[in-house]
Amino acid sequence: MSVKVTDALKKYTMAIALVAIVIFFQVQTSGSILLPQNINNLISQNAYVFVLAAGMLLCILTGGNIDLAVGSVVCFVGGIGAVVMKANINEWVAVAMMLIGGLLVGAWQGFWIAYVKVPPFIATLAGMYAFRGLANVVMQGYAIGISNTTFLNVFGGGADCYIPDFFGGDGMNLTCMIVGVIAVVIYIVMVLRARIAAKSKGYEVAPLASELIKMIIISALVLWVFYKLANYKGIPTVLIWVALVLMAYTYITGNTRMGRYLYAVGGNEKATNLSGIDSRKIYFFAYVNMGLMAGLAGILTVARATMAQPTFGNLYEMDAIAACFIGGASAYGGEGNIFGVIVGALIMGVINQGMSIMGVNANYQTVIKGLVVLIAIIFDVLSNKKKK
Amino acid sequence: MGNTILEMKNITKTFPGVKALDNVNFKVEEGEIHALVGENGAGKSTLMNVLSGIYPYGTYEGDIVYKGEVCQFHKIKDSEEKGIVIIHQELALVPQMTIGENMFLGNERGTKNAINWNETYSEADKYLKMVGLSESSHVLIKDIGTGKQQLVEIAKALAKNAQLLILDEPTSSLNETDSRALLDLMLEFKKKGMTMIIITHKLNEVVYVADKITVVRDGSTVETLDCAKDDVNEERIIKGMVGREITDRFPKRHDVKIGEVNMEVKDWTVHHPLYTERVVVDHVNFNVKKGEVVGIYGLMGAGRTELAMSMFGKSYGTDITGTMTINGKEVNLKSPREAINEKLAYVTEDRKGNGLVLGKSIKVNTSLANMDGVSERGVIDTDREYNIAVQYKDLLKTKTPTVEQSVGNLSGGNQQKVLLAKWMFTDPDVLILDEPTRGIDVGAKYEIYCIINDLVAAGKSVVMISSELPETIGMSDRIYIMNEGKFIGEMPASEATQENIMAAIIQSTGGGEKA
Numbered sequence: 001m002s003v004k005v006t007d008a009l010k011k012y013t014m015a016i017a018l019v020a021i022v023i024f025f026q027v028q029t030s031g032s033i034l035l036p037q038n039i040n041n042l043i044s045q046n047a048y049v050f051v052l053a054a055g056m057l058l059c060i061l062t063g064g065n066i067d068l069a070v071g072s073v074v075c076f077v078g079g080i081g082a083v084v085m086k087a088n089i090n091e092w093v094a095v096a097m098m099l100i101g102g103l104l105v106g107a108w109q110g111f112w113i114a115y116v117k118v119p120p121f122i123a124t125l126a127g128m129y130a131f132r133g134l135a136n137v138v139m140q141g142y143a144i145g146i147s148n149t150t151f152l153n154v155f156g157g158g159a160d161c162y163i164p165d166f167f168g169g170d171g172m173n174l175t176c177m178i179v180g181v182i183a184v185v186i187y188i189v190m191v192l193r194a195r196i197a198a199k200s201k202g203y204e205v206a207p208l209a210s211e212l213i214k215m216i217i218i219s220a221l222v223l224w225v226f227y228k229l230a231n232y233k234g235i236p237t238v239l240i241w242v243a244l245v246l247m248a249y250t251y252i253t254g255n256t257r258m259g260r261y262l263y264a265v266g267g268n269e270k271a272t273n274l275s276g277i278d279s280r281k282i283y284f285f286a287y288v289n290m291g292l293m294a295g296l297a298g299i300l301t302v303a304r305a306t307m308a309q310p311t312f313g314n315l316y317e318m319d320a321i322a323a324c325f326i327g328g329a330s331a332y333g334g335e336g337n338i339f340g341v342i343v344g345a346l347i348m349g350v351i352n353q354g355m356s357i358m359g360v361n362a363n364y365q366t367v368i369k370g371l372v373v374l375i376a377i378i379f380d381v382l383s384n385k386k387k388k
Numbered sequence: 389m390g391n392t393i394l395e396m397k398n399i400t401k402t403f404p405g406v407k408a409l410d411n412v413n414f415k416v417e418e419g420e421i422h423a424l425v426g427e428n429g430a431g432k433s434t435l436m437n438v439l440s441g442i443y444p445y446g447t448y449e450g451d452i453v454y455k456g457e458v459c460q461f462h463k464i465k466d467s468e469e470k471g472i473v474i475i476h477q478e479l480a481l482v483p484q485m486t487i488g489e490n491m492f493l494g495n496e497r498g499t500k501n502a503i504n505w506n507e508t509y510s511e512a513d514k515y516l517k518m519v520g521l522s523e524s525s526h527v528l529i530k531d532i533g534t535g536k537q538q539l540v541e542i543a544k545a546l547a548k549n550a551q552l553l554i555l556d557e558p559t560s561s562l563n564e565t566d567s568r569a570l571l572d573l574m575l576e577f578k579k580k581g582m583t584m585i586i587i588t589h590k591l592n593e594v595v596y597v598a599d600k601i602t603v604v605r606d607g608s609t610v611e612t613l614d615c616a617k618d619d620v621n622e623e624r625i626i627k628g629m630v631g632r633e634i635t636d637r638f639p640k641r642h643d644v645k646i647g648e649v650n651m652e653v654k655d656w657t658v659h660h661p662l663y664t665e666r667v668v669v670d671h672v673n674f675n676v677k678k679g680e681v682v683g684i685y686g687l688m689g690a691g692r693t694e695l696a697m698s699m700f701g702k703s704y705g706t707d708i709t710g711t712m713t714i715n716g717k718e719v720n721l722k723s724p725r726e727a728i729n730e731k732l733a734y735v736t737e738d739r740k741g742n743g744l745v746l747g748k749s750i751k752v753n754t755s756l757a758n759m760d761g762v763s764e765r766g767v768i769d770t771d772r773e774y775n776i777a778v779q780y781k782d783l784l785k786t787k788t789p790t791v792e793q794s795v796g797n798l799s800g801g802n803q804q805k806v807l808l809a810k811w812m813f814t815d816p817d818v819l820i821l822d823e824p825t826r827g828i829d830v831g832a833k834y835e836i837y838c839i840i841n842d843l844v845a846a847g848k849s850v851v852m853i854s855s856e857l858p859e860t861i862g863m864s865d866r867i868y869i870m871n872e873g874k875f876i877g878e879m880p881a882s883e884a885t886q887e888n889i890m891a892a893i894i895q896s897t898g899g900g901e902k903a
Contacts, residue, residue: 198771201771203771255770256768257759257767257768261759263748263752267748271736271744274700274736276725276727334747335747
């Protein structure tokens with residue numbers, strides 16, 4: 001039993017670290033970090049990290065390969081959208097153009113990486129310069145405002161970027177609370193059904209106690225977040241996008257053939273090739289997909305700022321990479337998952353926000369962020385060493 | 389001779405949960421070659437790691453007495469200072485550096501802040517002469533073959549003033565000629581009074597070179613055979629290793645009908661991928677029938693793996709010509725996928741490098757080559773995948789608590805079974821098994837042979853590439869002999885003997901030189 005507990009602790013080390021960090025700031029900021037407004041901001045401000053990190057994880061899985069260009073692509077794609085909407089073209093056309101723009105950028109980089117074997121670090125370094133430049137070209141060096149309210153509301157910018165309360169409750173947003181309850185119910189039903197199905201076929205299942213504990217913690221957490229949001233302005237629309245992306249990628253990495261191939265290529269590329277799988281296609285997919293996520297992150301970024309600027313997206317790639325590595329993705333590929341990415345992104349987000357509320361000098365904030373990344377990786381390396 | 393140079397007394401070494409060495413006693417006399425044999429995981433390497441200080445004093449129980457004094461080694465440097473030098477199975481050389489730089493790496497000549505390169509290279513040349521290597525010490529390691537690299541390792545050990553040399557599987561990556569040369573070098577060193585311990589799986593080498601043989605089994609020393617007194621042969625050693633008499637190393641096949649030709653290759657020629665003018669496989673013709681095991685025997689470097697991989701969807705080589713027929717249909721396989729679709733499977737010799745994803749589970753590895761079999765429209769049916777993995781685990785008797793176990797944690801024999809399971813799940817008609825029993829112990833070998841028998845009993849064809857003659861003769865129905873890229877002979881296994889196969893190879897090598 002004690003072995004199992006330590007195993008669980010190891011598996012959830014970073015999640016436990018996240019809780020410790022939250023408690024630390026809760027004390028230091030006399031409770032303000034968990035105010036409804038701050039929870040809301042944590043989600044809205046870090047939406048791009050979740051989206052980019054989901055894409056980045058797939059690249060990292062293929063062998064620790066990263067994409068340095070995503071920050072520039074976010075800026076480039078956002079610029080395109082802003083310019084198109086400024087010309088009074090329909091917002092959905094703009095959205096389509098931004099996503100396709102991201103896809104094309106991904107295909108461009110993926111082609112060089114997968115089929116010409118340009119090292120990803122260099123191919124995307126080149127992209128980092130080139131797309132930053134193109135963003136400037138598109139915006140001609142100026143900031144461009146976005147006034148299309150549908151676009152802003154749907155993608156989490158402006159004042160009305162919350163799901164409206166259909167019940168018009170006073171003080172508390174009932175819709176938000178109901179959505180939270182429904183989400184929890186669906187989650188519990190799915191877990192139980194999977195468990196019953198597995199048991200009826202005689203498969204090994206996790207012990208009931210540990211599964212129940214996990215279920216209770218997750219349910220309580222979700223309800224608590226929705227409760228907090230309900231006490232602010234309700235569900236921010238951007239949360240929907242983030243949730244959709246995270247759910248989709250949990251499924252892709254865990255349940256699809258492509259997901260399996262990403263892990264296999266990162267684990268042993270030669271063996272994967274000899275198993276009849278063309279690893280070039282896998283690399284190409286990872287980078288095209290990264291482009292698509294950069295496109296979506298670009299949309300969310302310009303919506304939140306209600307404008308596009310040639311400086312947007314600076315160092316976003318590093319936030320995404322850091323979230324993946326803090327979340328336990330292996331720098332050699334083949335290991336990592338979306339749950340870890342969520343935890344990693346939250347750790348970075350909470351530290352950012354906590355320090356801002358505490359009024360830590362902005363210069364030191366970056367130093368501390370750097371140290372956190374280092375500590376997380378040291379932790380990972382040490383715990384892996386012990387395994388051997 | 390006669391003086392005890394080393395005595396390890398009552399050595400016990402425990403790892404969390406496992407007793408790797410249990411009260412081991414091991415005695416080496418001055419000037420002898422002492423072989424340490426045992427199955428994988430028996431504790432040979434652990435014992436040597438205790439001796440060389442890799443496991444420092446204090447982490448084990450018992451005493452090491454070397455030249456009459458009790459030693460406490462805390463790190464490798466301590467044992468090396470006394471003249472105990474270990475050469476590990478994996479060569480520890482930096483490919484981009486010269487022979488000279490490698491030889492004195494960590495042991496540089498000159499003062500603290502300035503390396504004396506003249507001294508380095510002249511000394512390196514001196515030691516190279518001692519091991520009979522004619523290369524200049526300015527040559528880069530990556531430009532010489534593995535046989536010569538092994539000699540550099542030995543020269544490096546000599547440069548450390550070794551008096552007790554430990555060689556861990558020194559011939560595992562060498563071909564027959566280089567292996568023999570290395571063993572002869574050991575015998576020469578012995579004449580000069582050097583004491584050596586050799587760890588090896590190859591029992592013919594043990595018989596050839598050793599004065600004494602200590603057998604390790606399950607963490608204890610079972611017996612020490614003295615080659616001068618006891619009647620030592622391979623069967624006798626195996627008996628000690630596995631603890632029982634192995635009456636039949638190769639299981640018999642009963643009532644397997646050999647049917648019509650299943651796969652035929654004609655005029656198969658392959659060129660080297662980089663040096664495209666070099667012919668690696670030269671106009672090879674062969675066939676394999678249903679229910680038949682065809683052995684392809686050749687020395688390392690004969691072009692066997694190259695032949696197999698070029699057939700498997702052009703996974704090796706350039707400018708491949710020739711025709712290939714499977715089930716009477718001529719096929720042109722351009723990728724591993726097409727090969728799999730035509731019911732061909734290639735089970736690699738290099739299971740860690742080319743075969744398995746070590747960090748992933750048995751389940752994931754079993755389904756990897758046939759994801760269509762466990763998924764629909766791109767989505768994996770996890771139930772089906774799990775069941776299939778369990779099915780193969782039971783069928784092949786893979787020893788593991790669960791199929792979720794990471795393949796990297798399995799023993800060599802069990803890894804080989806997972807690799808076989810992966811390819812059996814692609815439902816092939818023809819399996820090319822490249823060195824299917826390399827590096828696995830006697831018991832697991834037998835089980836692999838049984839699996840091969842089951843495969844042909846089910847009407848499949850097996851092409852078995854091997855560089856072990858007894859295995860080739862014992863398992864095959866028909867044998868092709870390959871040398872320098874050519875097939876130089878074919879014979880039914882019933883007519884094959886170790887002598888006539890080796891004679892054929894030597895003859896063809898000589899003939900090649902004349903031409």
